[in-house]
Amino acid sequence: MIIEVLYDGTPLLVESADWSGDVTQAARKLDVSLVNTADGRAQAMRIEHGKELRLLYDGRELFRGVVFAHRIDDRGMMTVTAYDENTYLTRNYDTRKFTKMTASAIVRRLCNDFGIATGTIADTGYVIPKLVLRDKSIWDMMTIALTYSRKQTGRRFFIYSREGRLHLSERKEAVVRWVLENGRNITSASYSQSIEDLRTQVKVIGGDPEKKPIIATVKSDALIQRFGIMQHLENVDPDMTRSQVEQRAKQLLKDLGTIDDDAQIEALGNPDVTAGTAVYVRESMTGITGGFYVSTDNHTFRGGIHTMSLTLSAADNLPTMEYEPPLEERRRKNVG
Numbered sequence: 135m136i137i138e139v140l141y142d143g144t145p146l147l148v149e150s151a152d153w154s155g156d157v158t159q160a161a162r163k164l165d166v167s168l169v170n171t172a173d174g175r176a177q178a179m180r181i182e183h184g185k186e187l188r189l190l191y192d193g194r195e196l197f198r199g200v201v202f203a204h205r206i207d208d209r210g211m212m213t214v215t216a217y218d219e220n221t222y223l224t225r226n227y228d229t230r231k232f233t234k235m236t237a238s239a240i241v242r243r244l245c246n247d248f249g250i251a252t253g254t255i256a257d258t259g260y261v262i263p264k265l266v267l268r269d270k271s272i273w274d275m276m277t278i279a280l281t282y283s284r285k286q287t288g289r290r291f292f293i294y295s296r297e298g299r300l301h302l303s304e305r306k307e308a309v310v311r312w313v314l315e316n317g318r319n320i321t322s323a324s325y326s327q328s329i330e331d332l333r334t335q336v337k338v339i340g341g342d343p344e345k346k347p348i349i350a351t352v353k354s355d356a357l358i359q360r361f362g363i364m365q366h367l368e369n370v371d372p373d374m375t376r377s378q379v380e381q382r383a384k385q386l387l388k389d390l391g392t393i394d395d396d397a398q399i400e401a402l403g404n405p406d407v408t409a410g411t412a413v414y415v416r417e418s419m420t421g422i423t424g425g426f427y428v429s430t431d432n433h434t435f436r437g438g439i440h441t442m443s444l445t446l447s448a449a450d451n452l453p454t455m456e457y458e459p460p461l462e463e464r465r466r467k468n469v470g
Contacts (some may be wrong), residue, residue, distance in 0.1 A: 137435045138190040146209040150436040155409040160273045164197050164232035171210030191405045198298050206376045216284035218295040222274035231267045237279035253299035258283045277455040315416040322400040327422040333366040333390035334358045340379040350383040403440030
């Protein structure tokens with residue numbers, strides 16, 4: 135394993151590097167530590183904000199981002215923090231109205247308007263009737279649009295950065311390529327399960343709530359028998375048809391009718407195991423067995439050794455954010 139960190143194209147002699155990501159966050163992060171002095175009296179290199187930082191692993195680019203922070207002490211020990219280009223999604227706010235557009239078209243328009251380079255943008259398919267988004271970050275707008283689309287179709291899409299460009303891809307059934315097991319590459323593990331957020335019944339209300347509401351209720355008899363009735367209630371866009379309301383209810387029960395689980399794994403490093411990828415785990419004491427998605431990852435490179443800390447979940451915990459129509463629009467529909 136050979137790692138290389140390039141600052142504005144110039145190699146840095148780093149002592150350690152931490153490369154991390156979270157499926158619910160817009161950008162991945164790189165923290166590097168280095169001795170930035172040759173004589174103990176002055177800095178060997180001036181690190182500037184806004185410059186590019188790259189992480190290479192055996193010649194393969196793992197990260198490309200922008201320097202946002204650095205710190206140096208009187209001994210010349212320096213830390214530098216960079217985020218990939220998707221960090222700009224959380225640093226730009228606006229108010230927008232989108233009418234009859236797919237989530238992918240919304241992503242593309244926002245990137246174009248704010249000068250964010252794009253790569254592959256997959257077609258999300260579903261045409262969203264209308265979104266009025268006020269005082270939101272670009273990231274929130276994209277997440278709301280993708281959540282709205284997913285709740286209608288069940289199709290899951292995720293945003294990531296590669297080689298300085300934003301990509302939108304569909305999360306299809308994950309192909310497990312990596313196995314983690316005790317006695318081989320796992321160094322420690324813990325596991326928990328919870329039904330705190332599980333729901334066994336879903337009720338969705340659309341249409342005019344006062345005059346002619348559209349109500350769809352779906353339930354899981356098997357889950358109710360095990361855990362009792364725990365109902366989720368959701369009010370949706372009054373313009374949605376009955377079939378769309380019913381479709382929303384069925385998809386919500388599918389999403390909410392699951393037991394949450396959380397596994398923490400410390401293991402030997404693998405640069406291909408990052409937030410959003412799938413792994414197969416076998417750990418005898420905790421009973422962690424089966425396929426899991428990586429929710430968060432933190433890779434540490436130090437002294438020629440690569441380790442990783444992972445949070446795993448059986449569910450693909452992509453970021454979600456509910457759409458809330460503006461207050462005056464809700465009042466207008468109620469009056470009408």
